[in-house]
């Protein structure tokens with residue numbers, strides 16, 4: 027085992043141990059009640075896992091994205107739902123690379139200590155959808171403040187976060203050369219803004235994801251909360267998005283491995299026609315296929331994380347990692363449900379919950395079609411289709 031593998035192995039063991047103290051009944055109950063798993067998020071924060079990407083000088087453990095990916099994969103592999111907290115890791119892609127020293131000193135030590143949560147990422151808007159450059163939320167500079175107006179949708183965990191990274195237009199689309207220019211990223215102190223220009227409305231969904239709509243009306247924030255340079259926000263968000271895709275890919279690998287393990291155990295134990303169902307090739311081949319797809323996708327996640335950690339461009343790999351892993355987890359979820367026959371539908375087997383949860387990653391943070399569009403255009407140099 028290499029030193030790197032050894033470190034990741036230790037991380038996985040520690041995370042698995044923490045997750046084991048949250049039994050499946052905890053996840054069933056939070057899912058049933060659509061309740062935020064505060065206890066789990068607090069335990070992860072106290073153990074330092076949610077600040078693992080924050081450099082040591084700001085109170086974190088300064089681990090690599092590969093290590094953060096191992097943490098999230100292990101969470102999912104335990105049967106838990108890590109969506110409650112993954113944003114604190116992927117927002118670091120933007121924060122660590124583009125926030126000023128003063129901003130890092132102000133926020134990162136508190137995030138590392140668990141005094142502040144940075145769990146909200148406000149990009150998607152109802153009318154823009156995947157076409158991020160069409161966002162309508164505006165931020166207008168007025169002296170030492172920005173005044174923000176607009177609406178975001180699917181801003182997950184907004185009710186459980188102190189801070190939000192927000193993307194807004196600072197120059198109208200028709201006044202910029204490239205449509206991705208003229209957008210800026212801001213750190214919004216949501217607790218201070220709530221009721222003073224910021225309103226949050228939860229959206230009930232098929233999964234327990236604490237997602238919301240966010241309304242911004244003449245919200246004033248200090249100009250010092252601008253991240254990096256005005257107008258360059260799309261580029262900064264992309265850095266966060268690559269990290270996000272890799273981390274979500276890792277979560278999908280964890281899901282896929284959970285489904286494969288669960289199906290294998292059941293196929294060995296369940297006897298029909300006087301023998302284990304797993305003795306039938308019609309049952310074992312889909313499990314073997316799902317395993318193979320997950321392990322192949324895991325290699326791409328690893329490769330993308332390695333490129334990201336060495337500061338190299340990783341757009342194609344991050345997109346491929348997310349897509350291959352999301353397809354593998356969905357394939358494994360479908361296989362696991364089929365392997366369990368009718369029992370797969372019963373809440374107490376946890377499969378139906380994980381099946382619903384892992385389905386999200388065909389759509390968020392970017393839908394499968396758009397990953398294909400990206401690869402077709404930017405890697406294969408086919409004509410842009412949209």
Ligand SMILES: Cc1cc2nc3c(=O)[nH]c(=O)nc-3n(C[C@H](O)[C@H](O)[C@H](O)COP(=O)(O)OP(=O)(O)OC[C@H]3O[C@@H](n4cnc5c(N)ncnc54)[C@H](O)[C@@H]3O)c2cc1C
Pocket residue numbers: 146147148149150154155156157179180181182183231235237386389390391392393394395396399411412
């Ligand atoms: C539970 C949940 C949590 C989320 N959390 C967050 C969050 O925290 N922060 C945030 O900013 N966003 C979040 N999102 C938003 C998510 O990133 C978007 O839903 C996703 O990017 C797709 O955008 P859309 O829903 O507007 O779909 P649309 O852009 O309207 O697309 C609809 C469908 O059309 C397809 N499509 C669109 N254009 C094309 C094209 N040119 N070619 C081929 N197919 C096309 C898409 O692939 C998709 O299948 C979340 C979404 C969900 C459901």
